[in-house]
Amino acid sequence: MGRSLHHRNTTTTTTATFLFFFFFLAVIVRSSFIGDLSDDLSSIDFAPTSTIPREKLLDDDEIVQDQSFEEDTNEEEGGLDDNDLGKENSNSNDAEKKEEEEDEKDGKEMKGRKLITTTTTAAPTMHLVITHLNKAVIFGPTVVEFDFATNKLRHMTVQTNPWFASGGLAADGTVVHTGGGWEGGNAVRYLDTCEGCEWKEHVKDLAGKRWSATQHILPDGRFIVIGGHREFSYEYVPPRGEPNKATVSLPFLKETTDQRPDVVQDNLYPFVHLSPDGNLFIFANNRSILFDYKENKVVKEFPTLQGSARNYPSPGMSAMIPLNLNKPISEIKAEVIVCGGASTSFAVEKDIDKCARMDITSSNPRWEIEKMPKPRIMADLLNLPTGDLMFINGADASTSSGEDIIEPWIYRPFLIGDKRFKVLKPSTPIPRMYHSTSAILPDGKILITGSNTNHGQNFPYDKILPTDLRIEKLSPPYLHPSLSYYRPEITQTRENLHYDETFDVVFNLNVTIEDPSDVKITMYASPFATHGYSMGQRLLILKTTGSVDNMGADRLHKIVVTAPPSAVLAPPGYYMLFLVYRGLPSTAVWVHIE
Structure with missing residues (x-):
């Protein structure tokens, strides 16, 4: 069901100037599963203008589609089974049947599709964050705020290039966005927590150029920013308008990168997780450390994960297994999982089909390897509210050269062996490749946006793997209509x-x-x-x-x-x-x- 795109040479830097476009955004609100984010075209090949001016954006009709869920979920361990569904679900089943009949009558190719027209526009996506104001902030060559309850967009202006930046939510809910491309590399941008707020930028607050760095909030509420292209260091986000004078060296980042000048650094966007002992777990390339940022020292070096690099530009996925606080603090186990990636940097061949999982709090930590349903690269790995994880989006080979994977997977971390993975049915043919993102919403749905495997942009949608501006809202199996009676x-x-x-x-x-x-x-x-x-x-x-x-x-x-x-x-x-x-x-x- 996938599509192929020929491998593109990413070892030389080209400048693909992003001209002003009149963009079309379609939002698909679906009560069904899809998985599709993937391929990786080297970020070095992108050189967009830092901002698309507001006056260059025209409004187009937005298509909102609703697709009902098709996956059987009743056999899930720990969930409801057929005997639990009783008579109360008859109304929801009748409603489903009626909806199916209406869809069939209308000749629609997917179950439950509905069209709603609004007026919005958007630009290609690279970053996504959900705020407590129930808005999605979507970053591309410009930035928009998306109200996922009303499907309305608000266009915002940034002065410096926000691409390949990092970010996070501050303790008060402010979006703090660091680094980016070209003149944006030293910038810190703030979106405060008021309705209609605009971005405030401090273009020289960072001492290092943070292109493809990782940002993480610390227990004291500060942000640490780690790495970036040829930045083997870290620094803290300073108070607004008080620029950092220097960075702090982190030799581990230099040790884990390919030093050849014509090769894209292969430990960009390092995986960073805050450990229950207060230190930072940092994974770069195929190595990982426990880092005491207060003392600027490596506390522990973990076993090397065998194989090639798992970070950008041929990235795998990483998450922390849910932390169970029903145990005494001394017994809380923190496990990190790293999955997929490219067998070689920018590989055309099939990618890594393994997950590696390690208890970083163990006195004798080691990677435990398990096989994925198939190779997968640059998918999103999300913590679902149930304690399960979801793989969504991605491809089976790197750098925009493989087939898109539109099947989501559920990973059940507390089961044993081959029972952990479950492959779900796709419900839409939309490929989600390089430069697509996803996020959990408060109602338990998943917001997915973007896909751009091209140098610049490639329209329209009948092209193979086009630049995709549509947004999808997906419902995991726990939101199946037949289970609504039992939902708390x-x-x-x-x-x-x-x-x-x-x-x-x-x-x-x-x-x-x-x-x-x-x-x-x-x-x-x-x-x-x-x-x-x-x-x-x-x-x-x-x-x-x-x-x-x-x-x-x-x-x-x-x-x-x-x-x-x-x-x-x-x-x-x-x-x-x-x-x-x-x-x-x-x-x-x-x-x-x-």
Whole structure:
């Protein structure tokens, strides 16, 4: 079902100037699964203008499509089975059947497709972040704010080049965006937390040019920015308008890069995860360290992951397995998973079909290898609110030369052996290759945008692997309409939390809770997604008392929850708080912790 594109030479730098375009954005809101982000055309081949002026953007009709889910989910372990579905799901089944009949009558090729017309435009995508204001900030050669509830776009102006930058959400919810291409390499950009806010830029605040660096929030609320093209160093984001005078050397980054001048550095966008001991796990190329940033020293060097580089420009994917806070702090295990990547940098052949997983808190850490359903590169690896992970988007070979993979995969980290991976059915033919991104939304859906395997841009959509400006909204299996009767709903909780304090979560549930362990509370940090890596992403399974109280009404319940014990486990900021009943998550409530 994939498409091929001939390999492009990425070892020489070409300047593909992005002329002003009149862009078309289509938003596909789908209650179904798709997976497609992938190939990698060397970032060095892109040299866009730093900004597309607002007056150059024209409005076009936006197509919003809704596709209902086609995957069978009832056999999921820990979820509802056919015997649980009872009579209550008959209405939803009847509605599904009616919808199918209407779609068939209309002659539509995909189940449940609906068209809604609005007026919006957008530019090619490279970065994506979801804010607590329920807006998606989408970065390309220009920046837009997308209201995913109304499908409305607001165009914003940036003065410096935002491509190949890094970013994250500050403790107060401000979007902090660092580095970029060309004149944007030293810039720090801020989008404050007010309706209609515009970007504020400090073009010389960084001492190093941070092109393809990684940014991560620290327990004290500061940001550290690590690496970048030929930047073997790190630095902290300074107070606004107080430029850094120097960087801090990190020799590990120089040790893990190809030093040949005609080769794109192969440890860009290093994978960074905050460990429960307060140190940073940094993975670059095929090596990893535990780094004490306070003392500027390597605490531990982990075993080398056999094979070629897993970071950009032939990137695999990485995430942290959900942290279970129901255990004493000393027993909390932090596992990092690294999957896929290219067998050789910019490889045309099939890529790596393995995942490697390691407990970075172990006294004797080692990589445990498991086989993926097939090779995959530059997919997004997202923490779902249920505790599972999802691979979405990607290709089977690197640098825009392979076939797109449109099947999403579920990875169930707490199962054993070959039961962990589940391949889902695709529901749309849209390839999501290089320069596409995805993010979890508060309602549990996944927002996906972008794809551009071309030097410059290539329209229209009937071309092979065109520049794609459409946005999709996808529903994982837990949002199947037949399960809606069993889905919990948070009705009341505290929105401002403090570390290690208890708080109540009151929720509606239409069925009797026979086992309190069927209910769990998860807390998700919204990441900054780019190039197959979601910076700052983490999912916490919060500690509960182990009991669920009935509130005197048949469907109203209360569970007592303990907030994360420290900022090391949950850096200050906004999180999505989900209540999950037997694998079915509620819509999240945004909470703030400090």
